[in-house]
Amino acid sequence: MTGILNKCPDRFVETEIDDEIVVMDLESGNFFSLKDTALDIWRLVDGTRSPADIAAELANDYDVAESELADDVAAFLDEALTAGLLEAR
Template identity: 40%
Template sequence: MLDAAEPVQADRVLRRKDELAVVDSTDRVAILDLDDLTCPPRVLEGTAAAIWQLVDGVRSERDICQELAEAYGAPFEVVADDVAAFLNQMVEAGLLVEAAVAVIDEGSGVEQ
Protein backbone atom coordinates (compact mmCIF):
# COMPACT_ATOMS: atom_id res chain seq x y z
CA MET A 1 0.00 0.00 0.00
CA LEU A 2 0.95 3.67 -0.19
CA ASP A 3 2.63 5.88 2.40
CA ALA A 4 0.42 8.83 3.30
CA ALA A 5 2.09 12.19 2.77
CA GLU A 6 -0.75 13.90 4.62
CA PRO A 7 -3.48 12.75 6.98
CA VAL A 8 -6.96 12.08 5.67
CA GLN A 9 -8.94 15.26 4.99
CA ALA A 10 -12.22 13.85 6.23
CA ASP A 11 -14.59 16.46 4.83
CA ARG A 12 -12.80 16.95 1.51
CA VAL A 13 -14.96 16.11 -1.49
CA LEU A 14 -13.19 15.48 -4.78
CA ARG A 15 -14.40 14.92 -8.29
CA ARG A 16 -12.79 13.79 -11.49
CA LYS A 17 -11.41 16.52 -13.73
CA ASP A 18 -13.80 17.20 -16.63
CA GLU A 19 -11.26 16.69 -19.39
CA LEU A 20 -10.57 13.01 -18.80
CA ALA A 21 -11.22 9.95 -20.88
CA VAL A 22 -11.97 7.11 -18.46
CA VAL A 23 -12.65 3.47 -19.22
CA ASP A 24 -13.96 1.44 -16.26
CA SER A 25 -14.07 -2.32 -16.05
CA THR A 26 -14.79 -4.50 -13.05
CA ASP A 27 -11.19 -4.63 -11.84
CA ARG A 28 -9.35 -1.94 -13.80
CA VAL A 29 -9.64 1.74 -14.73
CA ALA A 30 -7.76 3.42 -17.58
CA ILE A 31 -7.41 7.22 -17.44
CA LEU A 32 -6.19 9.68 -20.09
CA ASP A 33 -5.89 13.42 -19.42
CA LEU A 34 -7.17 15.04 -22.62
CA ASP A 35 -5.86 18.49 -21.60
CA ASP A 36 -2.30 17.30 -21.01
CA LEU A 37 -1.19 14.79 -23.59
CA THR A 38 2.30 14.79 -22.05
CA CYS A 39 0.74 13.07 -19.04
CA PRO A 40 0.96 9.33 -19.69
CA PRO A 41 -2.20 7.25 -19.50
CA ARG A 42 -2.74 5.62 -16.11
CA VAL A 43 -4.10 2.17 -15.49
CA LEU A 44 -5.39 1.57 -11.98
CA GLU A 45 -6.01 -1.88 -10.55
CA GLY A 46 -7.05 -3.32 -7.22
CA THR A 47 -7.62 -0.87 -4.39
CA ALA A 48 -6.51 2.09 -6.52
CA ALA A 49 -9.32 1.32 -8.98
CA ALA A 50 -11.77 0.84 -6.10
CA ILE A 51 -10.89 4.24 -4.64
CA TRP A 52 -11.12 5.94 -8.05
CA GLN A 53 -14.55 4.44 -8.70
CA LEU A 54 -15.86 5.91 -5.42
CA VAL A 55 -14.73 9.45 -6.22
CA ASP A 56 -17.93 11.05 -7.49
CA GLY A 57 -18.01 14.66 -6.30
CA VAL A 58 -20.52 13.73 -3.59
CA ARG A 59 -18.78 11.32 -1.24
CA SER A 60 -16.35 12.84 1.25
CA GLU A 61 -12.94 11.34 1.83
CA ARG A 62 -14.31 9.95 5.12
CA ASP A 63 -17.22 8.31 3.24
CA ILE A 64 -14.82 6.67 0.78
CA CYS A 65 -12.65 5.37 3.63
CA GLN A 66 -15.67 3.97 5.45
CA GLU A 67 -17.00 2.17 2.37
CA LEU A 68 -13.61 0.63 1.63
CA ALA A 69 -13.00 -0.37 5.25
CA GLU A 70 -16.33 -2.20 5.26
CA ALA A 71 -15.77 -3.77 1.82
CA TYR A 72 -12.27 -5.05 2.65
CA GLY A 73 -12.85 -5.77 6.34
CA ALA A 74 -9.90 -3.54 7.22
CA PRO A 75 -9.43 -1.04 10.06
CA PHE A 76 -10.61 2.45 9.14
CA GLU A 77 -7.25 4.00 10.13
CA VAL A 78 -5.28 1.73 7.78
CA VAL A 79 -7.66 2.39 4.90
CA ALA A 80 -7.64 6.14 5.61
CA ASP A 81 -3.84 6.37 5.29
CA ASP A 82 -3.87 4.61 1.92
CA VAL A 83 -6.87 6.56 0.60
CA ALA A 84 -5.30 9.90 1.61
CA ALA A 85 -2.03 9.03 -0.11
CA PHE A 86 -3.76 7.92 -3.31
CA LEU A 87 -6.12 10.91 -3.47
CA ASN A 88 -3.25 13.32 -2.84
CA GLN A 89 -1.30 11.73 -5.71
CA MET A 90 -4.28 12.08 -8.05
CA VAL A 91 -4.78 15.74 -7.03
CA GLU A 92 -1.07 16.45 -7.58
CA ALA A 93 -1.32 14.80 -11.01
CA GLY A 94 -4.28 17.09 -11.83
CA LEU A 95 -6.72 14.22 -12.33
CA LEU A 96 -8.90 15.03 -9.31
CA VAL A 97 -10.09 18.47 -8.21
CA GLU A 98 -12.05 19.85 -5.27
CA ALA A 99 -15.79 19.52 -5.84
CA ALA A 100 -18.00 22.53 -5.38
CA VAL A 101 -20.24 21.58 -2.49
CA ALA A 102 -23.51 23.48 -2.25
CA VAL A 103 -24.47 24.70 1.19
CA ILE A 104 -28.19 25.21 1.78
CA ASP A 105 -29.28 27.84 4.31
CA GLU A 106 -31.73 25.89 6.50
CA GLY A 107 -33.76 29.00 7.31
CA SER A 108 -34.36 30.16 3.77
CA GLY A 109 -33.66 26.99 1.78
CA VAL A 110 -31.44 29.05 -0.52
CA GLU A 111 -28.15 27.70 -1.83
CA GLN A 112 -25.17 29.75 -0.65
Protein backbone atom coordinates in the same frame (compact mmCIF):
# COMPACT_ATOMS: atom_id res chain seq x y z
CA MET B 1 -7.33 16.69 2.80
CA THR B 2 -10.99 17.50 3.32
CA GLY B 3 -13.98 18.40 1.23
CA ILE B 4 -16.05 16.61 -1.33
CA LEU B 5 -14.09 15.11 -4.22
CA ASN B 6 -15.02 15.46 -7.87
CA LYS B 7 -13.42 14.07 -10.97
CA CYS B 8 -12.25 16.59 -13.59
CA PRO B 9 -13.46 14.83 -16.75
CA ASP B 10 -12.24 17.63 -19.01
CA ARG B 11 -8.68 16.74 -17.90
CA PHE B 12 -8.67 13.03 -18.78
CA VAL B 13 -10.11 10.18 -20.76
CA GLU B 14 -10.64 6.77 -19.29
CA THR B 15 -11.43 3.32 -20.55
CA GLU B 16 -12.17 0.08 -18.77
CA ILE B 17 -10.14 -2.93 -19.87
CA ASP B 18 -10.88 -6.22 -18.12
CA ASP B 19 -10.32 -5.59 -14.38
CA GLU B 20 -8.74 -2.15 -14.64
CA ILE B 21 -9.45 1.39 -15.73
CA VAL B 22 -6.78 3.20 -17.72
CA VAL B 23 -6.85 6.97 -17.31
CA MET B 24 -4.90 9.28 -19.62
CA ASP B 25 -4.15 12.82 -18.48
CA LEU B 26 -4.90 14.96 -21.54
CA GLU B 27 -2.47 17.70 -20.50
CA SER B 28 0.60 15.62 -19.71
CA GLY B 29 -0.13 12.46 -21.68
CA ASN B 30 0.57 10.38 -18.56
CA PHE B 31 -1.32 7.12 -18.15
CA PHE B 32 -2.59 5.72 -14.87
CA SER B 33 -3.58 2.06 -14.55
CA LEU B 34 -6.14 1.65 -11.79
CA LYS B 35 -6.62 -1.82 -10.36
CA ASP B 36 -7.79 -3.35 -7.13
CA THR B 37 -8.06 -0.78 -4.34
CA ALA B 38 -7.17 2.15 -6.62
CA LEU B 39 -10.01 1.16 -8.92
CA ASP B 40 -12.41 0.94 -5.97
CA ILE B 41 -11.33 4.39 -4.76
CA TRP B 42 -11.72 5.88 -8.26
CA ARG B 43 -15.24 4.51 -8.55
CA LEU B 44 -16.20 6.02 -5.18
CA VAL B 45 -15.19 9.53 -6.27
CA ASP B 46 -18.61 10.66 -7.44
CA GLY B 47 -19.01 14.23 -6.21
CA THR B 48 -20.80 13.22 -3.01
CA ARG B 49 -18.00 11.79 -0.85
CA SER B 50 -15.07 13.19 1.09
CA PRO B 51 -11.80 11.30 1.51
CA ALA B 52 -13.01 10.20 4.96
CA ASP B 53 -16.26 8.89 3.43
CA ILE B 54 -14.30 6.93 0.84
CA ALA B 55 -11.98 5.42 3.46
CA ALA B 56 -14.95 4.49 5.66
CA GLU B 57 -16.79 2.82 2.78
CA LEU B 58 -13.73 0.86 1.72
CA ALA B 59 -13.07 -0.22 5.31
CA ASN B 60 -16.62 -1.53 5.44
CA ASP B 61 -16.31 -3.25 2.04
CA TYR B 62 -12.98 -4.88 2.93
CA ASP B 63 -14.01 -5.57 6.53
CA VAL B 64 -10.91 -3.89 7.99
CA ALA B 65 -10.32 -1.00 10.34
CA GLU B 66 -10.35 2.36 8.59
CA SER B 67 -6.93 3.11 10.07
CA GLU B 68 -5.48 0.15 8.13
CA LEU B 69 -6.16 1.76 4.78
CA ALA B 70 -6.51 5.49 5.46
CA ASP B 71 -2.88 6.26 4.50
CA ASP B 72 -3.16 4.36 1.20
CA VAL B 73 -6.45 6.06 0.34
CA ALA B 74 -4.96 9.47 1.13
CA ALA B 75 -1.83 8.73 -0.94
CA PHE B 76 -3.88 7.73 -3.99
CA LEU B 77 -6.18 10.74 -3.68
CA ASP B 78 -3.22 13.10 -3.22
CA GLU B 79 -1.61 11.73 -6.39
CA ALA B 80 -4.86 12.11 -8.37
CA LEU B 81 -5.35 15.65 -7.02
CA THR B 82 -1.76 16.61 -7.86
CA ALA B 83 -2.21 15.20 -11.38
CA GLY B 84 -5.34 17.36 -11.76
CA LEU B 85 -7.64 14.39 -12.25
CA LEU B 86 -9.62 15.28 -9.12
CA GLU B 87 -10.61 18.44 -7.31
CA ALA B 88 -11.79 19.00 -3.74
CA ARG B 89 -14.53 21.47 -2.95
